[in-house]
Amino acid sequence: MARLTIKSSTEGDATVYVLGGSVTAGAGDVLVKGTKNAAKHCAFDWDDVILANSDGLREWSAFFGPFAAGREVVFRRCRPGVVASFNMIPACVKGGRVDSLYGAFFCPECRKEHDCLLVVGTDVKPEVGLVRELGCPWCGDGSPELNLPEDEFFQILRWGR
Numbered sequence: 001m002a003r004l005t006i007k008s009s010t011e012g013d014a015t016v017y018v019l020g021g022s023v024t025a026g027a028g029d030v031l032v033k034g035t036k037n038a039a040k041h042c043a044f045d046w047d048d049v050i051l052a053n054s055d056g057l058r059e060w061s062a063f064f065g066p067f068a069a070g071r072e073v074v075f076r077r078c079r080p081g082v083v084a085s086f087n088m089i090p091a092c093v094k095g096g097r098v099d100s101l102y103g104a105f106f107c108p109e110c111r112k113e114h115d116c117l118l119v120v121g122t123d124v125k126p127e128v129g130l131v132r133e134l135g136c137p138w139c140g141d142g143s144p145e146l147n148l149p150e151d152e153f154f155q156i157l158r159w160g161r
């Protein structure tokens with residue numbers, strides 16, 4: 001389990017934080033140090049974070065509550081495992097907004113799995129769930145199904161500020 005890493009860059013007037021490794025014990029220190037000069041608008045990119053455990057998530061939510069106060073914060077590219085953890089702990093997301101996330105899909109046609117990036121507003125809507133057909137990247141056919149009930153998986157989208 002590689003510890004959490006954080007890299008910052010600027011996108012217009014926003015600070016973008018690319019996270020990597022795992023959100024585990026010690027993540028809080030990394031986050032506090034890594035976000036010292038955060039702008040009012042911030043994005044956290046979760047693409048490279050595969051794992052988050054309960055110690056790490058406790059530290060994340062302790063960090064994120066105060067951090068999000070007075071800021072506009074979006075989450076990008078959250079992986080299914082991280083989404084599942086967030087769904088159990090609303091404090092991880094509260095004060096922020098999810099812009100995009102990966103759903104884990106299974107194709108009944110070719111019986112393969114894949115993660116598909118879903119953009120909120122285009123592919124999925126908070127009160128509706130999936131709003132368009134997403135083809136299978138393996139067989140180009142079929143109607144892949146989300147491996148969890150939509151209601152359950154997309155909970156975090158309904159926890160806006």
Ligand SMILES: [Zn+2]
Pocket residue numbers: 107108109110111112136137138139140141142
């Ligand atoms: Zn398929």
